Amino acid sequence: MAEELIRLVNMNKGYMLGEERVPVLKNICFTVERGEYVAILGPSGSGKTTLMNVIGCMDVLDSGEYYLDHQAIHSMPQEALTEVRNREIGFIFQNYQLIPTYNVLQNIIMPLIIRGMGHREAEEKCMETIRLLGINHRLEHRPSELSGGQKQRVSIARALVGEPALLLADEPTGALDRSSGKDVLKLFGQLNEMGHTIVMITHDLSVAKSAKRIVSIVDGELSEQPPG
Amino acid sequence: MKLTEILRLVWLNLSQNKSKVVLTSIGILAGSATIMMVLAIGRGGQLEVAEQFKNLNAGAIDIVCDGETEEEGVMAGMMGPPGAGGGPGGGPGNNASQNTLTLSEEDMEDILTFVPGLSDATISFSTKADVDGGYLEETTNYTIAGVMDNYGELSNLELAIGDFLTEENVEGKEKVCVLGYDVAKEIFGSAYDAYDGEVYIDNRRYTVSGIIEEMGTVASGISPDEAIFIPYDTGIKYLTGSEVNPTITVIAEDVDTVKSIIRTIQDMLTEKYPKGKFTLSDAGSKMEAASKSNETLQLLLIAMAAIVFLVGGIGIMNVLFVSVKERTNEIGILKAIGCDRKDVLTEFLLEAACISLVGALLGVAFGLAITPVIESFSVRVELTVQGAVLSLAFGVITGSIFGFYPAYKASRMIPVEALNHE
Structure with missing residues (x-):
């Protein structure tokens, strides 16, 4: 029986707009098992980014429960959430979110450095990931010297080096051309085959179809889509 | 991290x-x-x-007479009249007759005897006189300081060469002098050339017995570098006569007692010379x-x-x-x-x-x-x-x-x- 990695129970999240509270996520109940590749599909304003922020421990829920790898995220203080983000989650952003003043290698090893590792040890540890992603010839380059596809590979490498329980991707192909986007999705497939759990947020059905499971979000409510 | x-x-x-x-x-x-x-x-x-202030002793008190308020000075009190003609300017007794009150060696002795807490005292004056000799091409006016033999020690003067004035020099009214560093250089070219040389002060020949180390600018008193020091009594005899207003310098044993000593001396001098005006200043206050x-x-x-x-x-x-x-x-x-x-x-x-x-x-x-x-x-x-x-x-x-x-x-x-x- 597969092990549960993410479990959201009756989760609600909203924002204050002036004096009025606007609900964004309503009574979300959602589970992801370890090794799954899930796409959360929804149009703009559906609440998918808010859901990603909650799953990524970057935002807190108003009510309900959230368990990640059996840890009760909903009752954790900020400091603990910071550590969870570092150890349990690998983020892949639409616009890559690489630090422009660092070179490729420095960007990739940052999660390990933050974890308290020395840079030499971190560099050794990430070499296999770098080879896997085919960016070993670009290590000294700055992000501004890379193509979109290469930037996203760097971003994926950074997400992978910490060996997180969950890869959380927000519109990973949104800023890429079709060919690069396909490469990234293919890579996601390979990573999932290797055992990585991936949750991908997208508004694009064709992208979502690369996942093994699609969950739709409309007006803050989740609904499972039938496979195929 | x-x-x-x-x-x-x-x-x-x-x-x-x-x-x-x-x-x-x-x-x-x-x-x-x-x-x-x-x-x-x-x-x-x-x-x-x-x-x-390096030529000043922290416990030093300078006493200068500023003349009289009205009539001639009247002696009174415990010390009695100073001996006539004993000190510079002939002492207060003589000064009274000239209606000019000045201090004398005898006043210095009295202060040293009757004021408690003093370790030493000296008396000095300075004047200007024409000097000739050495490599000087023409007569030059220099500051001449008439001092006692203990002046050098009390003013922290160090000799570059030779000795400071001795008790014999003062008592014998000898014509010897000690040159300030700058004066020695100006007259003889260097301190070493000046030693044992001869200078003419007011046309009288003086033998140079010592040259003072360079002291630099000083804030108070005679500037040692630019003065010629001669025995006090020699100066009175050959240069100033009674026309001099000397400064008595006394040294307090304990710097903390300077203020009370000033008051005691002031009281004593006021009692001795009721009409006299005196300025007492201590080096510590100046510093x-x-x-x-x-x-x-x-x-x-x-x-x-x-x-x-x-x-x-x-x-x-x-x-x-x-x-x-x-x-x-x-x-x-x-x-x-x-x-x-x-x-x-x-x-x-x-x-x-x-x-x-x-x-x-x-x-x-x-x-x-x-x-x-x-x-x-x-x-x-x-x-x-x-x-x-x-x-x-x-x-x-x-x-x-x-x-x-x-x-x-x-x-x-x-x-x-x-x-x-x-």
């Missing part, structure tokens, strides 16, 4: 923004240079005061006044340095705020991948400290560079290692204090908001 790794990131960020670092640190540069100069000028001032004025100057400069630091600190704060704003996205990324508040705070604080350190180092270098310029304005500058270290420390501390708030703001950023910052 390890501190070494944070420092590595700090270095990475600063090394890519060298011109910004230098421009940001200019305020701290000015502050550090000012602090260094303040300390150096203050120290220079202190040494200047110490040197100017204190000079030190106070030096301290005031230093405080003024410190206030200036504080203002410069304040402006520099605000400059750093502004630039760091801009930097935090510019790097909001970077902060968001770091926080998203698990960098905690403490690490972000430490990184930005260390950046502020490093920028300040650069400014402070440049400030110290600037201070060293402008020292000759300041000295060219006749200001004494005494640079010290402590001054440099202190200005470095002040620079770094100021920058770090002003850098704290921007760093704190950076550390408190919410990752989602920081990530979405355009």
Whole structure:
């Protein structure tokens, strides 16, 4: 029986707009098992980014429960959430979110450095990931010297080096051309085959179809889509 | 995150923004240079005061008679009338007949005998006289000081060569002299050439028995470098006659008793010469006044340095705020991948400290560079290692204090908001 990695129970999240509270996520109940590749599909304003922020421990829920790898995220203080983000989650952003003043290698090893590792040890540890992603010839380059596809590979490498329980991707192909986007999705497939759990947020059905499971979000409510 | 790794990131960020670092640190540069100069000028001032007063003994009290208030001086009291003709100017008895009251050797003896707490006393006068001899091409007017044999010791005079005047010189009214360093150089070319030479003071031949070490400028009394010292009685006999108003200098055994001794002497002299006016001044007060004025100057400069630091600190704060704003996205990324508040705070604080350190180092270098310029304005500058270290420390501390708030703001950023910052 597969092990549960993410479990959201009756989760609600909203924002204050002036004096009025606007609900964004309503009574979300959602589970992801370890090794799954899930796409959360929804149009703009559906609440998918808010859901990603909650799953990524970057935002807190108003009510309900959230368990990640059996840890009760909903009752954790900020400091603990910071550590969870570092150890349990690998983020892949639409616009890559690489630090422009660092070179490729420095960007990739940052999660390990933050974890308290020395840079030499971190560099050794990430070499296999770098080879896997085919960016070993670009290590000294700055992000501004890379193509979109290469930037996203760097971003994926950074997400992978910490060996997180969950890869959380927000519109990973949104800023890429079709060919690069396909490469990234293919890579996601390979990573999932290797055992990585991936949750991908997208508004694009064709992208979502690369996942093994699609969950739709409309007006803050989740609904499972039938496979195929 | 390890501190070494944070420092590595700090270095990475600063090394890519060298011109910004230098421009940001200019305020701290000015502050550090000012602090260094303040300390150096203050120290220079202190040494200047110490040197100017080095011919004074801290316990010394000078007594000068300023004449009489109305009628002639009347002697009274315990000491009785001074012997006629015993001292310079013939003593008060003689002075009374001339209606000019001056002090005498006998007054000095009386003070030394009847005022408790004194260790020594001397009497001296100075006048101007024409001097000839040596390599002088024409007669030159010099300060001639008539002094007792103990004057040299009480005024901390050190001899470059030869001996100071002796008791025999004074008592025998011998025509010997001790030259100040500058005088010896002017008349004979050097101290060594002057020794045992002969000079003519008011057309009388004097043998040079010693030359005083160079003393520099002094703030009070006879300037040793520019004077010719002759025995007191010789001066009275050959130069001034009774037309002299000498100064009695007494030395208090304990510096703390100077004020009460002044009162006692004042009372004694008032009793002895009811119509006499006397000025009593102690070297300690003069030193204190000079030190106070030096301290005031230093405080003024410190206030200036504080203002410069304040402006520099605000400059750093502004630039760091801009930097935090510019790097909001970077902060968001770091926080998203698990960098905690403490690490972000430490990184930005260390950046502020490093920028300040650069400014402070440049400030110290600037201070060293402008020292000759300041000295060219006749200001004494005494640079010290402590001054440099202190200005470095002040620079770094100021920058770090002003850098704290921007760093704190950076550390408190919410990752989602920081990530979405355009």
